Each structure stands twice: as structure tokens, then as C-alpha cells.
Amino acid sequence: MDGTSRGRLFGKNVLEAVFRASPDEDLFLGELLVGVDEATGRRYLFRVVDVTYGSEHREPGWAERVAGTLLSDDARGEAGMHPLHDQALRTYRVASCRCLGYLTPDGTEFRKPKSLPTQFSRVISPEPADFAFLRTKMGDLPIGRLRSGETVVDFEVGIPGSSLATHVGVFATTGMGKSNLMKVLASGVMQRGGRYGLLLVDPHGEYRTSLAKHPWAGERLRTYAARRLPNTSALRVSLAELAVDDLRTAYEWSRPQEEALFELERHYGATDLRWLLDFAQVDDLAGFREIDLNGRVALNTLQVVHRRARRIVELPCVSADANVSVGGAVIRDLQDGKVVLIDVSGLGSTEEVLVASFLARKVLDEWSSAYLEQPEIHERLPVVAIALEEAQRVLSRNRDRESNVFPRVAREGRKFKVGLCAVTQQPKLLDDELLSQFNTFFVLGLADEKDRNILRSSSKQDISALGPEIQTLMPGECLVANLEAPFAVPAKVHLYEAVVRSTDPPPARMEAAPANVSALVD
Amino acid sequence: MGVEASLQQAAARLAELLTGGIAALSDPTGRDLVFEAEVSLRLLERRPAPADVWAVDGGQCVVADARCVQLLVTRAARVRYAAGERVLEDEGELRAHLLGVGEDRASLAALGLAIDAHTSVDANLLRDRWEWDAVVRSIEEAQPGALVLVDGDLVPDWRIPSTFMGELLERSAERNVTVAGVTKHSSLSRGGAPLVGQLELEAAVQFGPRAMWWAPVARTRSDFGAGGLQVVVARLDPDARFAFRVDLPVSADPEEVLGAMSAVSADAAFPGYPYPLSVADQLAACPPWLRQELWLELDELFHRAGVPVEVRERAFTDRHKLMERA
Numbered sequence A: 001m002d003g004t005s006r007g008r009l010f011g012k013n014v015l016e017a018v019f020r021a022s023p024d025e026d027l028f029l030g031e032l033l034v035g036v037d038e039a040t041g042r043r044y045l046f047r048v049v050d051v052t053y054g055s056e057h058r059e060p061g062w063a064e065r066v067a068g069t070l071l072s073d074d075a076r077g078e079a080g081m082h083p084l085h086d087q088a089l090r091t092y093r094v095a096s097c098r099c100l101g102y103l104t105p106d107g108t109e110f111r112k113p114k115s116l117p118t119q120f121s122r123v124i125s126p127e128p129a130d131f132a133f134l135r136t137k138m139g140d141l142p143i144g145r146l147r148s149g150e151t152v153v154d155f156e157v158g159i160p161g162s163s164l165a166t167h168v169g170v171f172a173t174t175g176m177g178k179s180n181l182m183k184v185l186a187s188g189v190m191q192r193g194g195r196y197g198l199l200l201v202d203p204h205g206e207y208r209t210s211l212a213k214h215p216w217a218g219e220r221l222r223t224y225a226a227r228r229l230p231n232t233s234a235l236r237v238s239l240a241e242l243a244v245d246d247l248r249t250a251y252e253w254s255r256p257q258e259e260a261l262f263e264l265e266r267h268y269g270a271t272d273l274r275w276l277l278d279f280a281q282v283d284d285l286a287g288f289r290e291i292d293l294n295g296r297v298a299l300n301t302l303q304v305v306h307r308r309a310r311r312i313v314e315l316p317c318v319s320a321d322a323n324v325s326v327g328g329a330v331i332r333d334l335q336d337g338k339v340v341l342i343d344v345s346g347l348g349s350t351e352e353v354l355v356a357s358f359l360a361r362k363v364l365d366e367w368s369s370a371y372l373e374q375p376e377i378h379e380r381l382p383v384v385a386i387a388l389e390e391a392q393r394v395l396s397r398n399r400d401r402e403s404n405v406f407p408r409v410a411r412e413g414r415k416f417k418v419g420l421c422a423v424t425q426q427p428k429l430l431d432d433e434l435l436s437q438f439n440t441f442f443v444l445g446l447a448d449e450k451d452r453n454i455l456r457s458s459s460k461q462d463i464s465a466l467g468p469e470i471q472t473l474m475p476g477e478c479l480v481a482n483l484e485a486p487f488a489v490p491a492k493v494h495l496y497e498a499v500v501r502s503t504d505p506p507p508a509r510m511e512a513a514p515a516n517v518s519a520l521v522d
Numbered sequence B: 001m002g003v004e005a006s007l008q009q010a011a012a013r014l015a016e017l018l019t020g021g022i023a024a025l026s027d028p029t030g031r032d033l034v035f036e037a038e039v040s041l042r043l044l045e046r047r048p049a050p051a052d053v054w055a056v057d058g059g060q061c062v063v064a065d066a067r068c069v070q071l072l073v074t075r076a077a078r079v080r081y082a083a084g085e086r087v088l089e090d091e092g093e094l095r096a097h098l099l100g101v102g103e104d105r106a107s108l109a110a111l112g113l114a115i116d117a118h119t120s121v122d123a124n125l126l127r128d129r130w131e132w133d134a135v136v137r138s139i140e141e142a143q144p145g146a147l148v149l150v151d152g153d154l155v156p157d158w159r160i161p162s163t164f165m166g167e168l169l170e171r172s173a174e175r176n177v178t179v180a181g182v183t184k185h186s187s188l189s190r191g192g193a194p195l196v197g198q199l200e201l202e203a204a205v206q207f208g209p210r211a212m213w214w215a216p217v218a219r220t221r222s223d224f225g226a227g228g229l230q231v232v233v234a235r236l237d238p239d240a241r242f243a244f245r246v247d248l249p250v251s252a253d254p255e256e257v258l259g260a261m262s263a264v265s266a267d268a269a270f271p272g273y274p275y276p277l278s279v280a281d282q283l284a285a286c287p288p289w290l291r292q293e294l295w296l297e298l299d300e301l302f303h304r305a306g307v308p309v310e311v312r313e314r315a316f317t318d319r320h321k322l323m324e325r326a
Helices: A062-075 A128-137 A159-166 A178-191 A208-212 A242-249 A254-270 A277-278 A285-289 A298-316 A327-335 A351-372 A375-380 A405-416 A449-457 A464-473 A496-502 A517-521 B003-019 B104-110 B123-142 B162-174 B195-207 B254-263 B274-285 B288-304 B310-318 B319-323
Strands: A006-011 A018-020 A032-036 A045-055 A091-103 A123-125 A141-148 A151-159 A169-172 A196-202 A221-225 A337-344 A384-388 A417-424 A440-443 A479-480 A489-493 B033-035 B052-067 B072-082 B085-090 B094-098 B149-153 B178-183 B215-218 B229-235 B245-250
Touching: A006 A032, A018 A045, A032 A091, A032 A141, A032 A375, A045 A062, A045 A464, A128 A151, A128 A254, A141 A178, A141 A479, A151 A159, A151 A489, A159 A384, A159 A405, A159 A417, A169 A178, A169 A449, A178 A196, A178 A337, A178 A417, A178 A489, A178 A496, A196 A327, A196 A351, A208 A221, A208 A337, A208 A496, A221 A327, A242 A254, A242 A351, A242 A405, A254 A277, A254 A298, A277 A298, A285 A298, A285 B094, A298 A351, A327 A337, A327 A351, A337 A351, A351 A384, A351 A405, A351 A417, A405 A417, A440 A449, A449 A464, A464 A479, B052 B123, B052 B274, B052 B288, B052 B310, B072 B123, B072 B274, B085 B274, B094 B104, B094 B123, B123 B149, B123 B162, B149 B254, B149 B274, B162 B178, B162 B245, B178 B254, B195 B215, B195 B229, B215 B254, B229 B254, B245 B254, B288 B310
Parallel strands: A169 A417, A169 A440, A196 A337, A196 A384, A221 A337, A384 A417, B052 B149, B149 B178
Antiparallel strands: A006 A018, A006 A123, A018 A091, A032 A045, A032 A123, A045 A091, A141 A151, A141 A489, A440 A479, A479 A489, B033 B215, B052 B072, B072 B085, B072 B094, B178 B245, B215 B229, B229 B245
């Protein structure tokens, strides 16, 4: 990056800029450039949102005609027969940009755009000093490096860990780097030494091995697994700690099935789900229906609930014994500011949500109780994020908001320092009202226009002109939109393996000096 | 007779002229031309491009029009290509001229030509004069063996003395520089039909659609000077949309010069038209923004000269605009 002119500004308005560049100027969508206003000393930061062709020739169809001539030459195998003379003088490129704001002449302050740069100002590549203002906005959870088009700039991009409480969305289609981003985020949490906690529910078992390799994993990672896996603690959830609301969150229930749940809850007179064990052992469902429920539930409805009850109680990770539950341990780990990985691979999707719902409720209850009853303890609690893959399963529009803990976290969590980290390939399926509660978006490549549209309307930064850029993001490239940075920051996410390689282990703890036995003998 | 009837009559006559098969050649603007008895088409081969190619074109625009008196500007642009590279790009000096209410005489005198003082003066004469001046300068500056291309025919405005052109051709011959004029829209006709269009159709039949060809059409009278000119029609690229009239000195070998011209007529945007001329054309053009800028400059000069605004406005407002013509 140097001060070489990349173009000259010629038009548009306060929020948009259009500049002309030479025909061979390699301009990229999302590239960050600087408009140097010599008259005022301001440096306007532009983001390229489109690049088109321009020509000195004003005749309609000129370019098409030239292309036609060249194409005919190709067809005859006579490429080069009709050169386009002086192409550099006759054609050019036109870049449309969003004006992100400007740096004051002393370079200390970045302001939103409210004035026009002088027409025909030079457009150049940015210099490191042009991003200095961003440094304080990048927080303590690094995720990658600043990206300008396809160029990676030596400037760390991240988010403040405190913003985990105001909810984080990770949006990307398959293969765009969601998992890598989550691992990099987990790495940041681990290295903050207890300031933040992360509850990461992993349905595919893809994080366990790689997170365990992190130099800080020994101190800052705790893994629970629903099946027997090396170096993990057993994930055991007690029916005594599960609530009917967890069932409602995990499964789709019809109205009659909801009624049946209500009847069963009333019949067993319990607030937890220990009654599932008794109910699952009922052999004569018809008799049970007639005698215990006074026929108030249709038999086929009861059969569905019964089938689900049996499945739940038979899950290896579910126990009737209240003493074996991991709920308390998970809470303690999170209170210590650890990354808690819940490996639910092997469980079905609904059971995975059941576990996540239970843990999320547990965290929210614990943090909200502390907030309300022990504010001085709450003050010391780390900010915790609950990360959930395929978040549309629990945050969609048609999910029951009353019983579902996740919308509650989205609406109330920030007050208690509990945030959601929703990972999804289909943001369009999320409840837009809930999505508006998310202050941080990591937008990776999204092919579906509907997905991009919903993010545009909910993002805390204007990303309305960035549709083509989002569409063309390569794996590992993302936009970070939050309230801290003055615009959606383009980033290249660190490769987790590289992070592991470059991270030093945590400083060794001071140990007591061993006793000098020989001295004692003497 | 309503318009329909008159239109029918005109169309019938035009159809007769276009398809009548009358063989007589003519050019309503070519007072000095002696036509070939018969036009014969010949195949043309592309030759290497000359190392030094110049192109000259003139432009004009009316800056202020009070009808009784007009202020117009002219310029003559030049461009030079050396070994295929553009090495000179000269838009030409803008020259202001007054026409009308007796001011023509001063403009005529400023041309520096031995022209009768009572000769009528118009924009064509003013533009042509300095265009030819640019041609002369190009001949002087060109390398031996160079080609100087001129937009239009080589027969200057009728008011410019024929000796001028004779001297120009003699000087170009002395310097071994070939001057060639290319006319995009020629008035050459055969029996009332446009000759160039007819030849294009005939050549397509005779040689096929992708042939380059040329045909001798006329020569200037021998008293033109320096042996006079030869007028040909040529298609300079296999993919040319059009053929053009080309004027060459009689002494030039048409196949050699046209072949060389063909080599600089292969631009993908304008196959068949010498590319340097298209550049000169753009440089010489006086686009609306230039007219606007000149008007503002003129207005400032009026202001300094104490011409009241209302006088300027009443003198130069285009009253046609009152009619809101579409």
C-alpha cells in the first residue's frame, strides 16, 4: 500500500462516491480505499461496492460492437486481427463506493460522512495510519486480520468480549468457515484467562479434538460428551433438573400433545421431569388414560408422548439420579471463565436441543439469580455466551416463546451478562425481532438473497450495499458488524490451526519450592 | 397536393434513381473531377503500416449567435503515431472568428490567404483554412515515407486558391510524404444513386463479403497542381461496415497506399476506418461543455467591457427555445 493514485473521484453524494480508474486497475468488491481531500486535509474512507466499465466513446452500443468484432475474430481463429488501439486511453473502470466516514486532518478522529470530498480528489490505497482509529474498537477477542478486497492487511480485527452478552450471530452457508470462526472465538475466550465463558454445544463432535490441542486447553477448556470419549467428562443430565419447558423447546408439540403434557404434569404433581421415568414404565397406556387421566387425553396423543418419554429416559446421558447431573459442574466451569464444550454427537437433533435448553436455562437462572440477589457476586461473574449450531431450530418465528429459554436469553440475557451465539446457515428462518437483539454479526458467505436481506434489516451497521460482497465472500472471509466499529469491518478469519501454532501456553503457575530433604537430615 | 401524394412522387423518383442503372458518374460538390469511364473493382492486400502516421481533422462550434452576427470557434487537431504508439496529441489552438455585419472581412483577412476581399465567408472556409494549415505543418514535421491522413476529400474549400493545394502536394512529394483524404459520407453518385453503396453491394457479389477492395473513380483536372489527385473508393478491412472515398495524389501508387492505410484501419471499434483519423476526430470535436465554457469566458469579457447583462441576454438568447420544439 503506497500513495499511488488508484483513481480520481468524480461524482455521487455524501454517502456514496464514484471514481474513475485506469482500465487495468485491479479493483475488488469490499476493497477499502482512501479519498484524499487536499483542500480540507480529510481522508475519506471508501468501500468498493461495485465496479463497472467505462469508455470515452459515447456512441450507443460501442462496447458491444467492439466485443462483437473481437468475438468474430475469435470464431474465425483470427484473434488479434482487430486490436483495440489505445485501450488504456479509450476505456476505464468506474468504481462505486460507500463512504464510510472520514479521518480528521490530524488523523485522530474518525467521523461519519456528512460532507462531500472535493471533486476529483485522488483515491489511493489506505496506509496503516488510516486504520489506527479502529484499534481501540477491536476489543480483546481477536478473530482475524483486516481485509481489503482480497488483500489481508496487517491489522488485528476482533470484538470486545463484553459484547458476547449482547448476542452474536454467525451466518454462513456450508463450507464458509463457521466452525473455524467458532474455534478462533473459543481460543480468544480461553486466552482471556477467565474474563469470559463460552458454552459451546457441538452436535457433530467437530470441536473436541481441535480445541483440545489449544495450548490453553488444559486450563481453560472443559469437555463433556454424551458418549464415552477420551479426555472428556461424561455428560449426564438428571431428570430432576429438566423442566417441561425443555421438552417444549426440544420437540414440536401439537396442541393436543401440549394438553397431554399439561395433564401428565398435573397428574404427577412435579415441577421437574422425574415423572417421565414412571410414565415411560407404564405398560397399559389405555388403562392409564382411563383411570389416571380420566380419559381427558386421546390415546394416540398419549402414545406419542409416551414414546418420547421412553426415548428420553433411555438416553445414556439422562439419569433419574439428581446427584449425577453435570449442571452444577458446567455452571462452575463457566463461572471460572472456561470454554465448556458439550459434545452431543450421537444424540438426535431434538435431544441435543433438550440438553442445550437445560444448560441454557441453568446458566440464565444462575446468572439472573446472582444479578438479583447477590449483585457483588454477579459483578465478578464472567460474561457468558451460549453457542448453538442450527440456531433457527430454537429462534425461529413459530417457536413457543413462553416456554423456550433461548428467546428469553435473547431478550433478557444481556442484563445478566448472558448472551447467545447463534450459528446458522439460514438467518432468514430466525425471528427478526429476536435477531434485532443481536448486536454483533459475523457474516460469512451467504448465497441466498433472502438470508442477506434479513441481515441487512437487523444489522447494527448499514450493510445494504454489501449484497454483492457478501455473495462473493470466500471461505474464511467475513464482515464483522457491531456497535463498536463505525462500519461493517471486512476480515479474514485466522485459521484456527495457525492460531494454535502461534499461541504460547499460559504462564506457569508459581509452585511452592520443594523441601530440601538433605538439609533437614543434616 | 397533400403530403402523401408528394411523398409518393418523391419516393418513386428516388426509387428510379437508386435502381435505374444509369451509369453516369458525378459529384455535386466535386467541381474539378474527371470521372473514369467505367468503375472496376480490384482486390486489395493489406501492407505493413507506415512507421509514421499523422491524422488531421477540424472542428467548429458557434459560441454566441445573435443571428446578424455570430461568434464561432474553429480548431484543427493533429495526432501522430510512430511505430504504432501515439506520440502526439494536439487538440489544436481554438480560434475565434466573427461572422456577419461586415465582420467577415476581418475574419477573411486573418486567414492570410490571397482571397478576394469580397468573397463570402462562412464556417467551412474558416475551419478548412486552419485544417489545411495543420496538414502543411504535419507534412513538414513528418518523417520521409510518412502517411498524413486528412478527414474529408483533398479538394479544399472552393474559396481557397487551387495553387495552395498544388503547392501542398508538391511539398509532400518533395518530402516523400503521402497525403490521403478519407471521406466518410461521400456525395459521389452514379446515375443519382450513391456510388459507394452501389460498389459495396457489387464487391460483395464479386469478391465475397469479407474482401478488401478498391476501385478508381476519378481524377482531378490536370491544372489542379502537382499532377492533381486521384479519387478511389476502398474497403480497408474485411470486416468494415462501409467503404470510403479516398483521395490520393496522382503520383501515389493506390494499391500501396491503400494497403498501408488498411493496416491502420483494423481497430476493433471501427474496422475499415483509419484509427488515427478517429482519434483526430475526437480531439477536434467541440463538445457542448466546451461551448459552455467558452460562453462563460465570453460573458466575463463582456462584463469587463461593460456590456450590460440585459443587452447580452437579448442579443444572444436562443429565441427558438420559446417554441419548445421537441
